[in-house]
């Protein structure tokens with residue numbers, strides 16, 4: 001017992017060191033732009049850079065559209081699978097796990113070859129099309145996370161009973177989805193949304209290969225050309241990820257508790 | 264009692280500032296089946312876990328077979344334990360689960376196999392050796408858990424609400440099975456439950472616990488008929504409690520709803536004018552005057568529940584309600600709500616609660 | 618379209634009324650999942666299949682194994698090899714370290730806040746990849762990184778003089794471990810939580826030592842989730858590109874970077890060889906998963 005606790009502390013402290021030292025080093029480095037003193041110059045330069053602003057806003061907008069697309073695809077599917085087509089569950093789950101097996105670079109490579117400007121579906125023939133394809137690709141990348149979040153949410157609220165109760169009370173399908181199901185899985189959907197946001201905001205591979213002016217390629221470019229700004233941006237990126245995860249944590253406290261598993 | 268096999272002496276347990284078990288004393292004879300009965304949170308599990316060695320007593324000691332085991336580790340105590348949630352190892356088959364204790368003790372495989380078969384026969388699941396726990400019903404899993412606990416021939420068997428997760432029918436049949444196996448093997452057993460019927464039906468003795476203390480230790484008969492405290496009286500069995508006013512302390516006269524009851528010297532210390540709580544078991548009361556019953560009270564039928572073989576009648580006597588059961592008799596229709604009725608009982612059956 | 622459905626209905630109506638009811642209900646049943654399947658086919662399955670097929674075709678569209686054979690050129694084999702090594706090393710280190718951390722926070726008797734703080738942090742760090750991560754390690758273990766400099770000035774240990782290089786196999790592995798450990802923690806903590814306290818207590822009353830309990834129960838129970846997570850970590854590292862690209866540019870020749878360069882500029886001068894590389898990547902991650910599924914069905918009959 002005593003020895004176990006000692007080793008638990010040792011493991012924890014070693015782990016904490018491994019995870020915090022790079023962060024500390026990056027913070028330290030990001031503050032060194034002005035010679036001899038610590039300053040926030042690097043952050044000022046980065047935040048004032050019009051390219052930073054443009055690419056960041058672009059990525060935020062893409063993330064929002066990705067979330068919307070993801071919700072539109074995942075929520076009805078997960079709901080329907082729980083309610084009517086449980087026999088399709090293995091197939092759907094297998095598909096949602098594919099993006100964890102097929103690397104993003106392969107998926108986007110396929111897009112480039114299939115949806116090029118000379119293809120029957122020339123997504124890449126226009127800017128709008130390319131942006132749409134980027135959103136689609138991100139929705140595919142986020143699929144495993146979105147699906148799992150929503151499916152877990154549906155499991156805890158027992159959709160079938162809720163739906164039947166609503167039907168007995170005379171509710172139509174539109175009412176059931178918007179007034180009964182969505183409010184109850186909202187927390188789960190939001191968790192999936194923030195996770196999607198965290199994945200999308202700094203993504204490099206897809207954005208770069210589709211030639212989109214996104215935040216990820218901008219960052220990549222900055223590393224090659226600048227010294228202190230990338231450090232500041234790394235810290236900003238970490239803070240954004242942290243923010244998303246904290247929001248998920250806070251949200252999970254509001255999530256409905258499952259009736260059959262009170263704890 | 265002859266030399267006790269298990270002796271729990273002045274045991275106290277605190278978690279931080281809260282004391283969960285206080286001055287707990289109990290001697291258990293060899294081969295005896297003792298139940299801990301009490302409401303949830305009263306410390307039953309904590310005492311059991313101290314006997315098993317998972318919690319260390321803050322004070323006191325635990326002696327088994329004349330040896331102080333208070334400081335011994337759980338895996339050196341040679342006790343068998345059965346848990347509420349079965350706790351079968353999910354990765355092992357039924358046979359491997361039962362053989363677990365034999366294997367870690369280094370028993371040769373042929374001997375262990377024989378013992379496992381013997382255990383499976385004992386719990387009447389001889390074909391199940393190769394199943395996995397998830398393929399069994401709750402009742403079957405709990406019987407496997409029992410066989411697993413007994414297989415290494417422990418000196419002491421501890422069961423912590425083993426039947427609580429099962430449905431009513433299985434609960435009754437399994438408790439009888441546990442009792443008969445226990446008798447056959449003569450293994451000293453502590454059985455934790457919050458279900459009084461369970462405790463009354465299978466125990467040699469019951470320790471009724473409340474707030475970390477043993478309120479009363481006795482045979483089911485004693486516990487039921489001579490509860491030592493108000494808590495025990497209330498917790499064990501159904502009890503009708505009536506408000507009474509002492510009219511004449513010297514001769515033991517009490518009034519219930521302005522009707523006189525003579526209690527003959529059981530008032531210990533109450534003065535005239537005091538109010539008392541008087542208790543009556545439903546089965547001590549009859550509807551109407553009965554030969555042998557020296558006391559009667561008049562009231563009005565408040566509720567009638569037809570339960571099949573018995574009819575449960577509730578009679579209002581002023582502000583008190585008294586529950587009693589009468590046998591169903593196809594010749595007599597049950598009383599109707601609102602009818603005037605007398606109840607009668609023997610004043611010796613009336614308890615004064617403290 | 619309209620015609621067809623009408624005639625279908627007419628036929629069904631004539632021959633078998635119950636079948637009509639079914640054929641009418643089936644489409645509405647499936648309507649709810651249609652968008653999902655269209656999405657999956659168009660943007661997940663077909664693009665992948667397109668590359669898979671392309672890997673077995675030549676420029677003229679004829680079937681050939683030439684592209685696959687061409688994968689076995691020294692340059693490409695080396696890329697696969699280093700990718701596999703980095704992915705395997707980072708997933709194994711990440712898995713064992715993550716398991717240790719998970720056990721420490723769940724079973725180690727540490728204060729409660731450490732558990733919740735570690736889980737939140739793991740959620741963050743498992744998604745912390747790409748350029749920011751690469752840069753954090755440049756700032757730590759690069760030639761002018763904080764740890765490099767501190768070790769040199771305080772202890773007199775010059776990492777780079779001892780052959781360490783962040784832009785190498787070990788450098789990349791240490792960097793990848795940063796998101797691998799937390800990913801392991803996030804996935805395995807629920808599995809460890811699933812170990813019932815009563816199992817340990819039952820084992821103890823049956824006379825088992827802690828070591829026997831671990832060997833006979835804990836490890837067999839955790840093993841499937843552990844192995845599954847290792848496979849996931851492997852795939853996670855195998856497909857990662859941004860971190861390595863930011864860290865090493867194209868000086869470390871791992872498969873995703875090779876493929877990236879090929880897509881950008883056809884550096885291999887053979888489009889179908891690019892397909893073959895993509896095929897090889899899926900082949901390897903797919904193989905890992907098939908191994909996992911096979912293993913699981915073969916040895917874990919106790920799993921529902």
Ligand SMILES: Nc1ncnc2c1ncn2[C@@H]1O[C@H](COP(=O)(O)OP(=O)(O)O)[C@@H](O)[C@H]1O
Nearest residue numbers: 278281283301302303304305306307308309310
């Ligand atoms: N490890 C512990 N730490 C703090 N309090 C505990 C612990 N274990 C039990 N308790 C408290 O001790 C009391 C008695 O618990 P328990 O013995 O489990 O009751 P029972 O089994 O009779 O329901 C409860 O109030 C419970 O909250």
Ligand SMILES: [Mg+2]
Nearest residue numbers: 304307308424
């Ligand atoms: Mg208990």
